[in-house]
Amino acid sequence: MEIVSKAKSFGGTQGVYRHASQCCGCDMTFAVFIPPQAKKMPCPVLWYLSGLTCTHANVMEKGEYRRLAAELGLIIVCPDTSPRGDDVADVEDNWQIGKGAGFYVDATEAPWAKNYRMYSYVVEELPRIIADEFPADMGRQGVFGHSMGGHGALTMALKNPDRFKSCSAFAPIVHPATADWSMNAFRAYLGDDEAVWRQHDACFLIEDGASFPEFLVDQGGADGFLDSGLRPWLLEAACKDTGSKLTLRMQEGYDHSYYFISTFMDDHLRWHAERLSV
Amino acid sequence: MEIVSKAKSFGGTQGVYRHASQCCGCDMTFAVFIPPQAKKMPCPVLWYLSGLTCTHANVMEKGEYRRLAAELGLIIVCPDTSPRGDDVADVEDNWQIGKGAGFYVDATEAPWAKNYRMYSYVVEELPRIIADEFPADMGRQGVFGHSMGGHGALTMALKNPDRFKSCSAFAPIVHPATADWSMNAFRAYLGDDEAVWRQHDACFLIEDGASFPEFLVDQGGADGFLDSGLRPWLLEAACKDTGSKLTLRMQEGYDHSYYFISTFMDDHLRWHAERLSV
Numbered sequence: 001m002e003i004v005s006k007a008k009s010f011g012g013t014q015g016v017y018r019h020a021s022q023c024c025g026c027d028m029t030f031a032v033f034i035p036p037q038a039k040k041m042p043c044p045v046l047w048y049l050s051g052l053t054c055t056h057a058n059v060m061e062k063g064e065y066r067r068l069a070a071e072l073g074l075i076i077v078c079p080d081t082s083p084r085g086d087d088v089a090d091v092e093d094n095w096q097i098g099k100g101a102g103f104y105v106d107a108t109e110a111p112w113a114k115n116y117r118m119y120s121y122v123v124e125e126l127p128r129i130i131a132d133e134f135p136a137d138m139g140r141q142g143v144f145g146h147s148m149g150g151h152g153a154l155t156m157a158l159k160n161p162d163r164f165k166s167c168s169a170f171a172p173i174v175h176p177a178t179a180d181w182s183m184n185a186f187r188a189y190l191g192d193d194e195a196v197w198r199q200h201d202a203c204f205l206i207e208d209g210a211s212f213p214e215f216l217v218d219q220g221g222a223d224g225f226l227d228s229g230l231r232p233w234l235l236e237a238a239c240k241d242t243g244s245k246l247t248l249r250m251q252e253g254y255d256h257s258y259y260f261i262s263t264f265m266d267d268h269l270r271w272h273a274e275r276l277s278v
Numbered sequence: 279m280e281i282v283s284k285a286k287s288f289g290g291t292q293g294v295y296r297h298a299s300q301c302c303g304c305d306m307t308f309a310v311f312i313p314p315q316a317k318k319m320p321c322p323v324l325w326y327l328s329g330l331t332c333t334h335a336n337v338m339e340k341g342e343y344r345r346l347a348a349e350l351g352l353i354i355v356c357p358d359t360s361p362r363g364d365d366v367a368d369v370e371d372n373w374q375i376g377k378g379a380g381f382y383v384d385a386t387e388a389p390w391a392k393n394y395r396m397y398s399y400v401v402e403e404l405p406r407i408i409a410d411e412f413p414a415d416m417g418r419q420g421v422f423g424h425s426m427g428g429h430g431a432l433t434m435a436l437k438n439p440d441r442f443k444s445c446s447a448f449a450p451i452v453h454p455a456t457a458d459w460s461m462n463a464f465r466a467y468l469g470d471d472e473a474v475w476r477q478h479d480a481c482f483l484i485e486d487g488a489s490f491p492e493f494l495v496d497q498g499g500a501d502g503f504l505d506s507g508l509r510p511w512l513l514e515a516a517c518k519d520t521g522s523k524l525t526l527r528m529q530e531g532y533d534h535s536y537y538f539i540s541t542f543m544d545d546h547l548r549w550h551a552e553r554l555s556v
Contacts, residue, residue, distance in 0.1 A: 064345070067540075259286065260287070
């Protein structure tokens with residue numbers, strides 16, 4: 001693992017690291033914030049999964065998580081959103097498939113299957129690195145994310161309820177198998193069998209019996225993708241009368257940007273800290 | 279004035295605006311954060327001046343000022359650091375002169391004099407626009423900045439002690455007339471007469487009798503530019519036994535980046551709010 005950069009911030013350390021990913025078959029870059037408390041004891045790990053077009057850097061620069069993470073003693077891990085490099089398949093001029101659009105699934109179809117294994121990367125390979133290289137208490141993990149990364153957070157929590165103690169999302173894609181901006185990627189990565197898609201769709205997972213104790217979801221009321229791609233009311237309907245409790249907060253006037261994410265970042269960090277401290 | 283973008287954030291509005299600057303002879307872009315309190319009454323204005331290579335966007339995205347500015351009721355104005363456009367003089371491959379390196383002076387020498395008038399732009403033209411277009415209480419203004427923008431903040435406060443009620447800086451260039459990374463720009467913009475340079479150098483201004491009640495300066499101890507370009511001890515020496523009081527805080531382990539700035543942003547906002555609220 002190579003250190004790309006390290007800087008002191010809010011008494012902790014914001015680092016960027018690069019490693020040869022066996023899972024993705026390419027070099028992968030990720031960001032880790034280590035709070036000051038980690039000098040004395042292992043700290044809980046909160047995974048932040050980013051949205052379409054993003055790398056590890058967007059939330060690291062614009063998410064405003066360090067002040068409170070340093071106060072609460074949370075390690076924040078920010079993976080990339082897809083495999084990278086000249087040899088990695090891509091679709092030019094389409095930001096909804098290929099690089100920056102891994103959708104946190106393991107592709108089964110050519111040419112994507114070779115590198116696009118973001119589910120296994122985030123759930124298996126990267127956690128091993130975090131456990132080995134950082135003062136992390138892997139018994140206390142939470143996950144959150146934005147948009148495509150909100151989809152990633154919800155599905156990973158639903159598929160791994162024993163791993164994650166907390167889950168939240170900003171403007172998540174709650175039902176990617178039926179949303180315009182995700183169906184093409186699902187078809188390309190997973191093939192035509194929609195039964196496979198169901199395994200990576202929060203609404204379908206819940207319908208098929210998966211559950212997670214409670215989700216916090218914030219959604220901007222002025223988000224341009226609200227009706228076409230996000231549709232949090234579908235998650236609300238899916239959770240109704242199930243073991244998965246949803247706290248959905250519509251935030252009037254907020255859009256899909258980091259100006260929205262950063263506004264509610266503190267609330268989400270406190271939500272996770274409460275559930276990771278026990 | 280054209281609205282480039284507007285987004286709700288922390289209950290207020292982060293906007294980006296563009297206008298034809300008479301002063302600079304080109305279109306100029308700037309950012310303004312309006313706190314929620316401005317719906318009810320005009321709010322004090324805090325000017326943030328950015329460092330070399332930056333535009334209005336760097337601190338807007340990475341400075342983490344909105345949460346507390348929204349709480350304290352401060353308008354934050356972030357100008358660009360130089361004139362812009364294809365017709366504006368520049369030096370290729372030199373980030374210390376030309377675009378992104380206006381140094382908050384009015385150039386007198388060709389070819390710079392035509393557009394590089396950042397002192398008048400920030401002190402005269404842009405304040406008129408802010409007063410006209412935003413719910414600003416122009417009787418309560420403060421100024422702060424980073425690096426080259428720290429130089430800008432210190433010199434503007436010293437030259438306009440009646441205008442500004444508060445001044446602070448992150449890692450400011452306190453003595454640009456004798457620092458490697460600023461002398462070339464001073465010579466290009468202002469000519470060879472070092473008596474003119476003195477009028478845009480915080481240490482020389484104080485030596486020549488200017489004063490400002492009190493400065494807050496934070497400086498990272500691991501800042502790679504500390505000894506070569508920043509040298510806050512020269513400001514400390516200049517302020518000694520004068521009417522200008524300096525609170526200089528060396529922050530161990532911090533570098534020159536926004537990871538440093540954002541860490542101490544809250545302290546600076548509170549410093550200004552205390553002095554702008556009276």
